[in-house]
């Protein structure tokens with residue numbers, strides 16, 4: 001993804017390259033970036049008549065990448081997962097069985113934790129579903145789809 005900034009120009013939100021149509025959170029990410037931006041760039045923005053340079057925008061770009069890392073990793077993982085429908089069903093089954101696990105991935109999607117920092121009991125539960133449980137066994141039951 002090219003850097004969404006030049007001297008005197010910065011793109012945020014979808015225009016900066018937000019492309020996730022799966023998990024949402026585009027509004028939240030855009031607002032959090034603008035909040036960070038306002039703090040970091042205040043001195044430059046208050047300078048009379050001065051243009052904000054790319055060098056002045058650099059710290060913001062670094063922070064923005066850091067803030068969106070968890071979200072990007074989760075989106076990549078979801079895109080990878082959709083190649084293996086049998087695995088998707090097992091993950092859904094694990095999420096249905098463990099609200100903590102579901103909460104963890106929601107937090108990761110909002111950028112507050114890394115998707116990979118799954119609490120130990122939930123990791124073990126997820127592993128158990130991935131390795132031993134068949135998809136229909138629990139996912140369908142827990143979600144009330146019958147079958």
Ligand SMILES: Cc1cc2nc3c(=O)[nH]c(=O)nc-3n(C[C@H](O)[C@H](O)[C@H](O)COP(=O)(O)OP(=O)(O)OC[C@H]3O[C@@H](n4cnc5c(N)ncnc54)[C@H](O)[C@@H]3O)c2cc1C
Nearest residue numbers: 012013014015016018020021023024025026027028029030
């Ligand atoms: C179906 C769907 C569901 C979503 N659900 C969620 C959700 O639940 N939670 C969440 O946080 N995010 C969600 N998103 C993502 C979220 O909507 C976007 O990330 C967010 O709106 C991006 O804001 P933005 O200001 O960058 O862009 P936009 O909201 O797209 O604003 C860009 C504006 O620029 C205007 N524009 C475009 N070209 C021109 C032009 N040449 N001249 C003048 N104006 C122009 C457009 O008309 C638009 O009004 C969803 C997106 C979709 C598509």
